[in-house]
Amino acid sequence: MLRFETAGESHGECLVATLTGLPAGIPVSLENVNRELWRRQQGYGRGGRMKIESDRAELVAGVRHSHTIGSPIAIIIRNKDWENWTGALPVEDADGAEDKRKPVTRPRPGHADLAGAIKYNFPDARYILERASARETAARVAVGALAKAMLGEFGIRVLSHVIAVGPVSLRRPAQWDEIAALSTRSDVLLGCVDAETEGRMKEVVDEAFRTGDTVGGVFEVVAHGVPAGLGSHVTWDSRLDGRLAQAIVSMQAVKGVEIGFAAEGAASFGSKVQDTIHYSREMRSFTRGANRAGGLEGGMTNGQDVLVRGLLKPISTLRRPLESVNLETREPALAAYERSDVCVVPAAGVIGEAMVAVVLAQAFLEKFGGDSLVETRRNFQGYLQQVRDF
């Protein structure tokens, strides 16, 4: 079973992740992991924090001589901002520590602040926002880079693009090659494959920035080269669409998920929605009339690209703060403000890639198993032969 955990606070020493269950022998490039971390930090609309952090992963266990060794992998990502927070968030209490605290007494609507402070019985929300923050997703992206490394050995690639920012949305299909080209660029992008639409999306972000507001949107993760048969229809918890949905909605600020063209489908007749089935005698394989199902039918991959969309609410911390209450006085107060992003849809796409890659890698290893890459590959190739003979 492939599984991962993360630990770490937004302004603590570092983020930590462990990933257990990858077979031995998978090539790992630290440069690729760091490139993914860099992609998460980019995007038109990010705030000052991302200018401070320039994430680098340290692989401290489970990878030797550039390959996985089958043991749990441990990753550290240091927080550069920690040096400014050593007094405010010390591990051990000491004389004078009380005065250095940075309490958050005016909880921000839309954040974990209020519910978390009540639930964990803290007088203010500092410890809550430290962990609820999306800084944690840097650890997810590092883990996702390793899942991608495994999937890449089997010809599976996972990327994302932005399909909506506020009211502006992409009105044409995106081709895989366009999405792949975006992922190789090194300038600050909004991550939309259509330049004209991207221009209008940037105007929305600029307006939010000018007015002290924030804006959400929709990203789409595309998994390319996925074989038919990952996941299963037989039990509720083996259905891959459900598992992908959970993984995407577990992301900070993601409030909805869509598999394929679900919303459009719900508003159409069945004759216009299902992907017709055909057979090519030359290729000796089945083909499909479209991919509106997003590569998933009956909780299984069907061999088409897997399409998963995440719907992001606008960032909850506003420079022009919303109404709240002071936790100490219980008097009305404006919500706290800490340096914050205006739009994070492109970055969320990169995090979505990591989550989809982990879920696909889990389903892949459930089906093909193997303690070493050689063994997994042999099992996979046997299955491909079975599919060819079907």
Ligand SMILES: Cc1cc2nc3c(=O)[nH]c(=O)nc-3n(C[C@H](O)[C@H](O)[C@H](O)COP(=O)(O)O)c2cc1C
């Ligand atoms: C990549 C990314 C960056 C984010 N940056 C911020 C930020 O700078 N300020 C903020 O208030 N919320 C930010 N958020 C959103 C919060 O983490 C999110 O609104 C908060 O966790 C509450 O939403 P939830 O109910 O989904 O957890 C970010 C989210 C993502 C995915």
